[in-house]
Amino acid sequence: MPKPSLDLTLYLVTNSELLPAGRTLVQHVEEAIRGGVTIVQLREKTMATRAFISLGRELHNVTQKYGVPLLINDRIDVALAVGCEGVHIGWEDAEYADARRLLGNDKIIGVSVSNNDQAEEAAATGCDYIGVGPVFATSTKPNHNPALGTPGLRNLLEFISTLPGPTGNWGLKVPSVAIGGINLDNVQRVMYQSESLGRKKSLSGVAVVSAIIASLTPEDVCKSFVKLLEYCENPVFAPWQLQIANASDFNDLFKKIATKVATKKPIVHHVTNNVVKNFSANVTLAVGASPIMSEDLSELPELAAFNGAMVLNMGTSTKAQQGFLLAAAKASNAAGNPVVFDPVGAGATSLRRESTALIVGNAYCDIIKGNESEIRTVLGDDVIQQRGVDSTSTTDDPLEKARLVKQLARRERNIIVMTGKVDYVSDGESTFELSDGHEIQGGVTGTGCSLGSIIAAYVSIHRECKLVAVLAAISAYNAAAREAAEGVKILGPGAWMTAFLDRLYELRTADKVEEETWVRKLGERVKLVDV
Numbered sequence: 001m002p003k004p005s006l007d008l009t010l011y012l013v014t015n016s017e018l019l020p021a022g023r024t025l026v027q028h029v030e031e032a033i034r035g036g037v038t039i040v041q042l043r044e045k046t047m048a049t050r051a052f053i054s055l056g057r058e059l060h061n062v063t064q065k066y067g068v069p070l071l072i073n074d075r076i077d078v079a080l081a082v083g084c085e086g087v088h089i090g091w092e093d094a095e096y097a098d099a100r101r102l103l104g105n106d107k108i109i110g111v112s113v114s115n116n117d118q119a120e121e122a123a124a125t126g127c128d129y130i131g132v133g134p135v136f137a138t139s140t141k142p143n144h145n146p147a148l149g150t151p152g153l154r155n156l157l158e159f160i161s162t163l164p165g166p167t168g169n170w171g172l173k174v175p176s177v178a179i180g181g182i183n184l185d186n187v188q189r190v191m192y193q194s195e196s197l198g199r200k201k202s203l204s205g206v207a208v209v210s211a212i213i214a215s216l217t218p219e220d221v222c223k224s225f226v227k228l229l230e231y232c233e234n235p236v237f238a239p240w241q242l243q244i245a246n247a248s249d250f251n252d253l254f255k256k257i258a259t260k261v262a263t264k265k266p267i268v269h270h271v272t273n274n275v276v277k278n279f280s281a282n283v284t285l286a287v288g289a290s291p292i293m294s295e296d297l298s299e300l301p302e303l304a305a306f307n308g309a310m311v312l313n314m315g316t317s318t319k320a321q322q323g324f325l326l327a328a329a330k331a332s333n334a335a336g337n338p339v340v341f342d343p344v345g346a347g348a349t350s351l352r353r354e355s356t357a358l359i360v361g362n363a364y365c366d367i368i369k370g371n372e373s374e375i376r377t378v379l380g381d382d383v384i385q386q387r388g389v390d391s392t393s394t395t396d397d398p399l400e401k402a403r404l405v406k407q408l409a410r411r412e413r414n415i416i417v418m419t420g421k422v423d424y425v426s427d428g429e430s431t432f433e434l435s436d437g438h439e440i441q442g443g444v445t446g447t448g449c450s451l452g453s454i455i456a457a458y459v460s461i462h463r464e465c466k467l468v469a470v471l472a473a474i475s476a477y478n479a480a481a482r483e484a485a486e487g488v489k490i491l492g493p494g495a496w497m498t499a500f501l502d503r504l505y506e507l508r509t510a511d512k513v514e515e516e517t518w519v520r521k522l523g524e525r526v527k528l529v530d531v
């Protein structure tokens with residue numbers, strides 16, 4: 001019999017202890033398969049052998065009905081008794097050679113890989129696929145190996161791609177699935193960020209336990225996973241086009257986001273600089289979100305559990321705070337919450353360069369927002385010597401600016417916002433130019449930093465397309481700035497600040513606002529740049 005074909009796109013690993021009350025594993029797995037699961041692993045760590053085999057047989061009847069392979073975790077004896085399609089083994093289980101001898105060549109054998117040493121050993125076996133992780137810390141597997149994070153996963157995959165294995169190019173070809181803490185909020189970045197730059201090796205899919213097993217609606221959750229994974233497959237058909245196609249226009253979409261922020265009132269945890277704390281809190285409140293400032297390590301997990309967003313602003317941070325900034329980003333990452341990183345003055349001092357590298361290299365920042373010098377510094381341009389926090393702009397060429405944001409977004413697999421007279425935004429595929437602010441913004445401290453607050457609020461409630469949320473946030477911010485400046489009785493920056501907050505406040509009940517405020521169609525105030 002030939003080996004069953006292997007599709008690791010959405011790999012369900014079970015744990016019946018996590019099932020919601022009243023649900024059976026077999027019913028749950030069947031619904032998950034209907035939602036798009038492509039392979040199932042029965043992983044029951046505490047079940048007695050007889051019950052394990054009986055459950056395996058029952059489950060196999062279902063998986064066979066849908067033509068989906070069933071593997072057994074750790075137990076070759078159970079796999080043989082069930083007669084299913086294979087096993088998944090780790091480094092405390094049977095040796096690969098024994099498993100292969102007992103199961104024969106027509107069964108699938110997957111092996112866990114958590115580090116380079118295990119990768120070399122797995123390569124020597126020539127196993128059928130590898131499960132790489134944990135990507136994030138997870139309570140589903142107690143005492144797991146250290147979480148790799150997406151940069152660690154990318155490095156490990158790059159290393160694996162160089163391993164010749166039995167076929168000479170085994171490492172490049174072996175299908176790889178990521179596991180550990182993967183959910184709907186982070187699945188896309190796991191896929192995007194794990195890919196090495198020249199696409200030397202990319203993941204074949206993701207393996208998920210709790211996000212599917214603990215859900216009350218496994219079919220819907222799996223359908224959402226499949227959709228998100230499809231976006232990763234085909235980045236040209238980026239979600240923002242889909243979003244616009246489903247709304248009547250930008251105007252309609254942006255208004256909906258502004259209203260949703262005010263209804264849902266997301267928490268925006270600010271770790272920001274002393275100069276702008278008050279203004280940022282007021283901006284956050286004005287758009288209807290809920291600001292909180294905290295710089296204590298012990299509060300991070302509880303604040304992340306609110307499922308809002310984080311603004312991480314390096315404006316007045318000290319050497320002693322470096323570790324906290326990273327911990328804050330990681331706490332948000334672990335909870336799947338968006339992080340807006342503002343590397344204020346990144347190119348001004350060596351401390352700031354160091355903090356920037358630490359955060360960007362060890363955590364995921366969904367959005368990085370900065371002026372041209374800051375963005376260039378994040379890109380690794382060490383020729384930039386910023387004077388203070390101001391941008392020492394090095395180009396007047398709009399296309400070069402657009403290229404810079406696109407290049408960084410591609411590298412980081414995130415969204416880059418470069419602020420200036422004209423703002424540039426890119427997700428690495430599509431790049432936009434927004435030129436609708438007002439010059440008075442440059443004369444009021446905190447206006448750049450608190451743009452991060454509105455971006456965080458919008459992205460936290462519109463995670464299905466962060467790019468659209470960012471475009472909406474900048475458009476709302478600039479519209480409020482422009483209209484406040486053009487309003488009557490504005491004498492200067494002091495009165496403008498008040499009028500600006502009032503306009504932002506009005507925007508959240510969008511029907512009060514004239515249609516002209518918002519961008520109706522692409523090209524009006526939001527332009528797609530061809531780079």
Ligand SMILES: Cc1ncc(COP(=O)(O)OP(=O)(O)O)c(N)n1
Binds near residue numbers: 011043074088112
């Ligand atoms: C797809 C996949 N990848 C990795 C693992 C982890 O397996 P292992 O290292 O054997 O740990 P336990 O699952 O036995 O706790 C997996 N199960 N599946």
Ligand SMILES: Cc1ncsc1CCOP(=O)(O)O
Binds near residue numbers: 134
């Ligand atoms: C089995 C296993 N191996 C590494 S992490 C993990 C558990 C993943 O579970 P979850 O998807 O709930 O984080």
